Amino acid sequence: MLSKNRIKYINSLKIKKYRQLHEAFIIEGAKSVLELLDSDFEIEFVLVTQEFQQKYSSILSRHNVPVETVTIQELEGLGAFQTNDSCLAVAKTKENAFLSPLDAEYMLVLDDVRDPGNLGTIIRVADWYGIQKIVCSRDTTDVYNPKVIAAAKGSFTRVKLYYTDLAAYFEQIKEKDFPVIGAFLGGDSLYDYAFPQKGGIIMMGNESNGISDRVAEFVTNKIMIPRFGEAESLNVGIATAVMLDNMRRQVPV
Template identity: 85%
Template structure:
């Protein structure tokens, strides 16, 4: 049976200030935990059901893990999602390390993306299209939020995020000459835009307000996804997928 202290600790990690205090976060579900095991994240401990432990015994024995067997009911009481009946892990967060643009590489930049589900989807989409770096404004939601981790489906182990003041970031990289492509409602058509093979930064903005004025001043190319129906706007996660899909059609890995 889980101790009260362990239960209290896991529950505290659902709150950002305690994730920052303990430098730790929670990962739920078989797929995400298995990908976590194969990543370079430091793992504190893993809670598993007997069924999960038997099914993945060969994988679990390859890692030097602090394992504890629990019941499905205990997991459901601990996690954020009632469907988790297999495993839960607590891992250490990574240092907020600077990410520099590289020649021939495309990076994502997120300006004030607040919805955890959107951020998780964007991380997953970035992973799909081979984007490994995302620079985020300080107001963008926390990558270690349980809803973000769940929506990312393990992709958070392969995509690096850096949180910073975006204006200061552009000042730091001003010696690097490359295009900064921003998604705007009034930009040039995405279907006519030519993505440079030299790489660049693709900026996606806030769900309601788009890219802010302070960041807009650094944009060299404003483009939009043409609308053919009556919808008012696109979800930022879907819009990111459209942007990256068109980029990869022109600039394959």
């Protein structure tokens, strides 16, 4: 039986200010928790159903983390998603550490991406295409939001994020002279663009307004995904996948 204090603590982590206060966040579901266990995140505790504990007893015993058995009903009452019927973990957030681009490396920059599902999808897409660093504007949604963690499907354990003022960030790295490739309506066709082999930065903007004027001045190449139908716009998660797929066709890992 879970204590009232533990229930209160877990529920508080659904709110950003309490995640920041406690420096902790929630991870739900078997896939994400199993990947968390194999990561370098510090884990406070794991709540598991009896079925999950029996199925993954060898993995759980291999990791020195507190494990508590709970019912499915308790899990569904605690988590952000009623479909969670296996496990829930609480882990410590990581320091917001500066990320610098390296030679022959591509990284992502996100300007004011607000939707948690989109950010989670972008993290997962980045992981798929071998992108390990994402620099986010301060207004971009919190990576530790439960909806972001759920959409990232464990990829948050491998992709690093850094939140900062983007204009200041570009001033800090300007001596590296990396190309900054931004997604814009009216830019050059993505299919005609040659991605530099030396690496670079791919920038994606807000779901409604795109890349802000303040940050657009740092973009060296404005690129557009050609439209062939009548849709007004692309979801930013899908657009990121299209950009990275075309980049990887030219610049293998």
